[in-house]
Amino acid sequence: MNFEFSDEQNLLREQAQSFLAKTCPLSAVRKVLDGKQPFDEATWRGMIQLGWTATAIPEQYEGLGLGYLELCVLAEELGRSLAPTPFSSSIYLGAEAILLFGSPAQKSRYLPKLAAGEWIATLAVGEGAAPVGPTRLRTKATADTIKGTKIPVADGDVAEFAIVLAKEEKRTASLYIVDLNGTGVTRKTVATLDPTRSHAEIRFKDAPAELLGTRGQGFEHLQQVFDRAAVLFAFEQVGGAQAALDMGRDYALGRYAFGRPIGSFQAIKHKLADMYIATTLARSNCYYGAWALSTGAKELPIAAATARVSATEAFHECAKENIQTHGGMGFTWEFDCHMYYRRAKLLSVNLGSLPRWKDRLVSSIEAARAA
Amino acid sequence: MNFNDTPQEAAFRAEARAFLDANAPKYVAARRNETEAQYVARGKQWQKLKAENGWACLNWPKEYGGRGATPMELIIWNQEESRYDLPVGPFAIGLGMCGPTMIAYATEAQKREHLPKMASGEVIWCQLFSEPAGGSDLAALRTRAVKDGDEWIVNGQKIWTSGAHYSDWGILVTRSDPSLPKHKGLTFFFVDMHSPGIEVKPIKQISGGANFNEVYFTDVRIPDAQRLGAVGQGWQVSITTLMNERLAVGNAGGADFDEIYDLAASIKIDGKPALANPAVREKLADWYCQASGLKFTNYRVISALSRGQTPGPENSITKVVSAVKQQDIGSFGLDLMDMGGILMDAKKVPAGLAFQMNFLGAPGYRIAGGTDEILRNIIAERVLGLPPDIRVDKGIPFNEVPTGS
Numbered sequence: 001m002n003f004e005f006s007d008e009q010n011l012l013r014e015q016a017q018s019f020l021a022k023t024c025p026l027s028a029v030r031k032v033l034d035g036k037q038p039f040d041e042a043t044w045r046g047m048i049q050l051g052w053t054a055t056a057i058p059e060q061y062e063g064l065g066l067g068y069l070e071l072c073v074l075a076e077e078l079g080r081s082l083a084p085t086p087f088s089s090s091i092y093l094g095a096e097a098i099l100l101f102g103s104p105a106q107k108s109r110y111l112p113k114l115a116a117g118e119w120i121a122t123l124a125v126g127e128g129a130a131p132v133g134p135t136r137l138r139t140k141a142t143a144d145t146i147k148g149t150k151i152p153v154a155d156g157d158v159a160e161f162a163i164v165l166a167k168e169e170k171r172t173a174s175l176y177i178v179d180l181n182g183t184g185v186t187r188k189t190v191a192t193l194d195p196t197r198s199h200a201e202i203r204f205k206d207a208p209a210e211l212l213g214t215r216g217q218g219f220e221h222l223q224q225v226f227d228r229a230a231v232l233f234a235f236e237q238v239g240g241a242q243a244a245l246d247m248g249r250d251y252a253l254g255r256y257a258f259g260r261p262i263g264s265f266q267a268i269k270h271k272l273a274d275m276y277i278a279t280t281l282a283r284s285n286c287y288y289g290a291w292a293l294s295t296g297a298k299e300l301p302i303a304a305a306t307a308r309v310s311a312t313e314a315f316h317e318c319a320k321e322n323i324q325t326h327g328g329m330g331f332t333w334e335f336d337c338h339m340y341y342r343r344a345k346l347l348s349v350n351l352g353s354l355p356r357w358k359d360r361l362v363s364s365i366e367a368a369r370a371a
Numbered sequence: 372m373n374f375n376d377t378p379q380e381a382a383f384r385a386e387a388r389a390f391l392d393a394n395a396p397k398y399v400a401a402r403r404n405e406t407e408a409q410y411v412a413r414g415k416q417w418q419k420l421k422a423e424n425g426w427a428c429l430n431w432p433k434e435y436g437g438r439g440a441t442p443m444e445l446i447i448w449n450q451e452e453s454r455y456d457l458p459v460g461p462f463a464i465g466l467g468m469c470g471p472t473m474i475a476y477a478t479e480a481q482k483r484e485h486l487p488k489m490a491s492g493e494v495i496w497c498q499l500f501s502e503p504a505g506g507s508d509l510a511a512l513r514t515r516a517v518k519d520g521d522e523w524i525v526n527g528q529k530i531w532t533s534g535a536h537y538s539d540w541g542i543l544v545t546r547s548d549p550s551l552p553k554h555k556g557l558t559f560f561f562v563d564m565h566s567p568g569i570e571v572k573p574i575k576q577i578s579g580g581a582n583f584n585e586v587y588f589t590d591v592r593i594p595d596a597q598r599l600g601a602v603g604q605g606w607q608v609s610i611t612t613l614m615n616e617r618l619a620v621g622n623a624g625g626a627d628f629d630e631i632y633d634l635a636a637s638i639k640i641d642g643k644p645a646l647a648n649p650a651v652r653e654k655l656a657d658w659y660c661q662a663s664g665l666k667f668t669n670y671r672v673i674s675a676l677s678r679g680q681t682p683g684p685e686n687s688i689t690k691v692v693s694a695v696k697q698q699d700i701g702s703f704g705l706d707l708m709d710m711g712g713i714l715m716d717a718k719k720v721p722a723g724l725a726f727q728m729n730f731l732g733a734p735g736y737r738i739a740g741g742t743d744e745i746l747r748n749i750i751a752e753r754v755l756g757l758p759p760d761i762r763v764d765k766g767i768p769f770n771e772v773p774t775g776s
Contacts, residue, residue, distance in 0.1 A: 001380075001677050002373050003670040069372065249755050264758040266744070269751035276750055277688045281664030284685070288667045291372045310660040358656035359649070365632070365659065366646070 038198035048117030061111035079239030094121025101213030156200030173218030176209035231289035234311035282314035305361035414458035418492025436490030465496030497538035516545035557605030701729025
């Protein structure tokens with residue numbers, strides 16, 4: 001039984017922690033929250049220099065060819081630090097989609113640029129305030145162009161290209177690569193719950209599009225991308241949950257009321273214990289997801305959904321109860337609690353909502369038992 | 372990451388499995404309408420066979436009836452043994468808590484006299500700790516021990532003593548000096564349960580069973596030689612026992628995800644399997660995530676042991692999560708049976724009475740071995756480093772502490 005990260009992976013974690021503590025403290029996250037810039041340039045440049053964007057991209061495409069366990073380690077640290085960068089869009093979603101479904105020519109064209117951080121990629125699926133699916137997908141594809149509006153698209157205002165879900169006739173859908181600097185594309189930054197991560201509305205008006213993967217397999221392809229990304233985002237969520245728990249614990253130790261630390265009251269102790277329980281369950285499920293992702297196991301759909309559901313719940317629980325532990329000050333813009341609360345909600349809907357993932361988990365269990 | 376044994380672990384597992392496959396099946400089958408006495412007798416036979424072949428109390432030293440095995444080997448043995456439904460229950464407290472306490476505090480002669488008989492199942496031990504006035508607040512216990520020459524005279528009452536009615540020996544914590552503060556006036560013994568003045572009365576539980584007892588002590592004489600630890604050191608000795616209890620009390624068991632999934636797949640609501648109902652699916656997903664989270668938390672602990680490291684505190688969540696899950700799965704299973712959910716006849720309901728037994732058993736499991744609330748305090752204090760509760764009885768002589776009576 002070896003169900004822990006290796007010494008080398010833990011060394012990578014220490015390096016990531018020290019880089020992020022220095023380059024991306026919460027004050028840097030706050031600058032993005034309060035300012036106009038879409039992400040923190042110094043953190044993003046530093047990550048590229050450290051080779052993080054190249055981590056899991058194979059060497060033949062100018063990546064480092066390390067495994068997904070290394071990427072999971074980085075994801076947890078990025079989640080812990082709330083790093084405002086386009087890393088997840090470009091790597092968990094963009095690079096993974098091209099690795100999974102790209103032709104050799106597409107891989108050679110896009111992956112080296114993503115590995116080097118020269119280009120940013122994103123995935124454009126959402127179309128407003130309701131789920132996209134076979135019965136609700138308005139963006140249309142013709143032979144080699146697409147037409148429609150995607151909102152919100154994470155990092156859509158800074159990405160070079162997007163992988164867009166669009167429908168053909170008879171409710172089939174496919175993934176398309178669209179150059180966001182090309183003709184027929186207009187985009188603008190939109191207001192979201194979490195301004196530390198930039199999102200855009202993108203309008204496609206007969207924008208040139210290049211098919212990615214098999215025509216008509218858009219929803220199936222998307223689910224495969226989501227299963228892999230869910231594990232990586234779950235590590236971000238666990239990192240965020242742990243940070244919110246640590247913040248609440250530290251405050252409960254230092255804040256006195258009725259002549260004693262509030263952390264000596266059972267109402268607070270039990271709240272923090274429940275946050276620890278949720279985070280521990282989520283972390284262990286994330287390890288299961290990491291194992292499945294890194295070994296290409298057939299259990300990936302179950303493992304990914306399990307990690308996704310429990311990490312979503314853990315981050316939400318820790319972020320909201322961290323505010324509660326802080327009392328009124330937790331509700332102020334000045335305190336950092338709300339940055340976890342915002343990020344927790346962003347990450348709980350970005351790959352589709354919790355009820356949909358719970359349903360998918362049970363469907364995957366049904367499929368495994370029927371097999 | 373992988374789930375594989377090391378070569379040494381694999382060899383050990385194969386050896387354990389060979390012994391179990393050859394011997395365990397004979398001890399699995401319960402006779403129809405087996406009485407508790409017959410169950411205990413079956414357990415003693417199995418325990419004896421294990422001891423004769425070096426499979427009892429694996430982590431104890433060989434000279435006390437064990438095998439001197441590593442923690443990892445003990446885990447492998449437990450995994451393999453639990454593949455069979457064997458009658459090991461009567462020995463859990465003796466071997467899990469009383470034995471380790473004796474190993475830590477008894478004299479060499481006492482260890483050599485008592486431990487091998489405990490390991491072989493010849494004698495069964497119980498743990499005489501809780502009292503009507505001392506449950507979660509164990510140190511509030513009142514059973515008095517008064518020194519009389521080379522003996523102590525014990526009077527008082529214990530409660531929730533599992534298996535006292537078939538035990539031969541017990542470990543006992545008493546109050547030897549009520550004028551000292553609560554934790555300072557305690558003294559610890561081991562006692563022959565057949566001593567004059569000990570009376571055992573079973574307690575009928577809400578599940579209908581009677582695993583627990585009240586144990587009354589009336590002028591019971593215990594030789595001073597059977598004292599464990601110094602006079603007044605009883606709390607420290609108790610902590611040794613309780614640390615082992617935390618290891619022994621783990622997953623609640625009972626009907627779990629697989630059972631509720633199968634039930635939801637088999638019961639139809641308006642012609643469709645309950646499994647297709649979104650409200651049912653959401654609950655199934657939640658329980659799957661909890662069960663999976665506990666399983667892989669346990670794997671992380673095992674990984675640390677396998678590497679020869681001390682595990683982190685993660686396993687402290689096991690009982691608090693699994694006991695509530697057991698209760699909720701039981702309750703929801705009965706809901707799925709709809710109007711028939713109240714039936715208590717194994718022939719008329721699915722899965723035997725598994726969901727009914729979850730429902731009736733879980734309230735006890737949420738209390739036994741540390742209540743949900745005490746376990747949250749332990750996580751908060753020992754894992755998260757939060758301050759202990761401020762105690763109004765601290766430093767006050769025990770006989771001046773308010774009792775509400």
